[in-house]
Amino acid sequence: MGRVDGKVAFITGAARGQGRSHALRLAQEGADIIAVDIAESIPGMDKFYPGATEEDLAETVRQVEALDRRIVATKADVRDYDALKSALDAGVAELGHVDIVSANAGIFAFGEQSQLVTDAEWEMVNDINAKGVWHTAKAVIPHLIEQGTGGSIILTSSTAGLKGTPNVVAYTASKHAVVGIMRTLALELAPHRIRVNTVHPTGVATDMILNEATFRLFMPDVEHPTKEQAAPIFETTNALPIPWVEPIDISNAVLFLASDEARYVTGTELKVDAGYTIK
């Protein structure tokens, strides 16, 4: 018996990184997957790090199917509510129901003092990281209520959803907003036995942070900083002596929250942060 046998999980940002890892971990434990990703580069993000591709999303499909689970994957932008809802509805029509939600899609823009951040950057980050999470919930809640079998909604925040982060104002605001969405939904949905929680990773070894632009945030004077140079500096942010965690560490937290082991866990901010937020 898998820990989420017979369940269906709706995951945004599933083409790569943590989203793909969540899809695989939940599939290993018996879930079928409805996957969504923008799967293209996002205008305004090029100066930070490259976006995911359609090939990345296809690779997630391949790896889930290799585990003998079903997956319905669609290219859609969480900012586009109608596209997101169509993708979800098509997945539910094919797989029969939806029980677990991982609102994981997000972007990381950074590097300017707050007074220098443009409206365009603020809107891009908050539209994806906050409004996109709300869209994900808005699309799935009617299914969960109508099914009447409860459910688990897991929203991906960050340590930046719990603490201030200098030179990262738009992202930090968006990840705090995710906590507000979670607390509100947890209260609204509790009568339906639908649980809502956030996860708060410290740095995770994905394309989002393993890139020169992010390394330069910590080493502004180095023109081409490397992963090896960045690791000891990242390590100073965590209490445990590690620079970052791996996607599987977040996936195991998502799996716990998704499973019946967490049947009375709602409204919780689950930190997987190597002690970052207590420093």
Ligand SMILES: NC(=O)c1ccc[n+]([C@@H]2O[C@H](COP(=O)([O-])OP(=O)(O)OC[C@H]3O[C@@H](n4cnc5c(N)ncnc54)[C@H](O)[C@@H]3O)[C@@H](O)[C@H]2O)c1
């Ligand atoms: N990597 C970290 O250090 C870290 C730390 C804390 C929190 N997070 C959060 O974890 C989540 C996953 O990030 P990751 O580390 O896997 O990064 P990633 O860049 O590898 O993956 C993010 C995925 O989201 C997708 N995406 C982005 N915008 C989208 C949109 N508008 N619509 C649909 N899909 C979209 C991307 O295409 C990509 O596949 C994000 O919410 C991120 O903010 C990451």
